[in-house]
Amino acid sequence: MNIYINGLGNVSPQVTTDSKVFLEEPINKEGVSFWCIDPDYKAILQKANLRRMSRLIKFGIYAAQQCLLDANVEDLDAILTGTGLGCQKDTEKFLIDIYGNDEGVLSPTKFMQSTHNTLSGQIALMLNCENYNFTYVHRGASFESALLDGVMLIEEGAKNVLVGGLDELTETYLTITNRMKMWRKEQINQLDLFSDKQSGTIAGEGASFFLLSKEPTPKSYAKIKGMKILFKPKSIEAIHAEMASLLNDSDIAFEDLDVVVLGVNGDPAQDKLYDDLKEKYFQEIQLTAFKHLCGEYKTASAFGMWTAAQILGKQNIPEVLKLNKNDKPRLKNVLVYNCYNNSNHSLLLLQDVNA
Amino acid sequence: MEEIIEKLKIQLIDQLNLEDLEPSDLDSDEPLFGSKLGLDSIDALEIIVLLEREHGIKVLNQEDGKKIFKSIRSIAEHISAHKV
């Protein structure tokens, strides 16, 4: 399999909207929740449409548009999105409306906007794209499901497919999940996330989009060699076996891996799995992380894939990503491994375009 | 009537989320739909919500709505005629 990543678009808590810039000046804020840096939406979106859009839709459309501009593509064969919680803010607003008005006269806009495929629909409207359009909503496998569908479409003959993963934070969501003890109790500097063993992780949000194509361009960042989505694998040996199978399908040995991007999130209970894998299989490989930059959310793996594509495209690993020091001068094979809530696991194998 | 119109403009901006618009940007007599405001059928439903919540006036369906919602002035006149 050779599927090219020809465009990137990313709105996140870091400076990521311009794909030419790769974490040159990482932001190190103090907190427990990390919100996207809102770009200038009006530069890209018409006012008439903006007024109804939640933050999620705005930064989703912005990231999608940036991706298409980056790839210099206007005609799409498919639009695919993955979102774990969908339009959370609009859902909350409609619920407030229901109870505030005792199920009386209610505003239809909030209901309409809360539909999970609102973003995919909006992108289709904006581009007048009448082609294939799916939205996946499966927890920590939402983005991966959309990505798998995109890969399948390219193999079926599609030329250009837009795939993205996105989720938003809301104050209400934070209050509820704090009660569930998901987050750190104390505020921390985000770049210190992996320095201590406090329980909980940090909350984040973002929208990361990719333009997948059958053919490379001079700007291609990387190529996808394969991927696997696992649901509740029984052991780390089982995960390792899937990794081995993924590498084997592309005639790559473990020793040929130059970087492994890990979805560690700073919560010791959840990171134990990664620690065990690191100790058993990844002793000599350059390891990187990304959730200290974007926070944890159901589609954070899309941000992880963005870092992997950038690493290969720019042949550079920013210091802020590194978990250890096993640098190689030439970066050819990158494996991304993410786990969400110890249930949804994903493996993604990327390779340098020129390999 | 002008007082109702001015209040209505503020309410419309709020209900329809017409960001960056001031009441002075809205023409009282221009057709509300099919104009540069870009309002659609969902906005018509929102105006029905506005009339019921803020003015206690029920508009039973979108057909009636089309007649009443020609312009801001026509809505104001309807409010004035049906004040609860």
Added chain:
Amino acid sequence: MSKKIFISGIGMISSIGDNIEDSLASLLETRHGIKAIEFLETKHRGKIPVGEVKASNETLSQRLNLPTKDSHSRTTLLGTIAAREALRNSGVDLKDGLRTGLISATTVGGIDQSEDFYREFLKDPTKGKLRHISKHDCGDSTENIADDLGIYHFVSTISTACSSSANSMMMGARMIKHNLLDRVLVGGTDALTRYTLNGFNALKILDPGHCKPFDQNRKGLNLGEGAAFVLLESEKSIRQRKYNPICELTGYGNSNDAYHQTASSPEGKGALGAMRLAIKTSALNLNDIDYVNAHGTATYINDLSEGNALTTLFKERFPKIGSTKSFTGHTLAAAGSIEAVISILSLKHNFIAPNLNFSQTMEEVNIQPVKELIHDVNINHILSNSFGFGGNCSALIISKL
């Protein structure tokens, strides 16, 4: 990649029956499920008729041998009932070494539980039961069904409004064709909730009476709830276990209307695109389609739009056409798979259910739906439509073997 996709198991629960047998009896006896709200706690009880499954959550849990208090969302309970039935009547042994997946679909997810949470939480942020809100997201019901059945090879959830479960059937078929799975349980589930009832009421597209699909005097839809799953199998899996499948999924297509967020384009270009793609993938001729199970929600816009699309597609040579939403109500994400199952029953038992409450043709477009039950009719190919918000339009073609 011209592999055949067989359908070997079906399961369904809706307002017309708790299982396949009861659903079939209701269709053949022309017994619809649109009644006054009985179980959902809402101010609209007595005012808005719906297609509600005639069982409380407690009863549904008991049937599944699950704890009766707050164990699962209603969406999960309905989905589990239908999924278990589909797997059971397929006769598949999940431990035979073949790769089995689950692709479900939902729009409400666990909101039937989380809306109870929010009712308390919004008054006081320290209140509300966390076990209600933990079931909020769309993946919850799917993972519960996967755990219940023991399916682990691939598990995912689609949400594209009313075309959701038609899309899960499409994705499942393609995963088999790509040799990623040998068989896959596909479908969807949605429970009635205050959220959706009030949402559709706010859009003013609910009929205060029994809906009238394709009728000139239609006033809107009746909301419904339910779940349906089918087991799609590869030729390899069918041959390995020497099984006689029920029928075949021969065609599918997804197209976007790209017109408006909720309303369909008057000419129905998304609908037309999806139907054309389904015909193309099936390699059938238009004349081969015996019956169209229309989306037919009975809203002014959908029926006009779909009517125009059907007219453009079939021109003068119309197959039989009808909507079964006057039986079940509009079951949102589950509509695609529920109507696929109804189509499968039609093929298997040689009947076409009537499009209830039709008496006057629409002025703008001449659609003459099936008014009475037709039995002993030879049907070979059925086209089933599902069109959703966000312009998401899907069509499936199901064929006799």
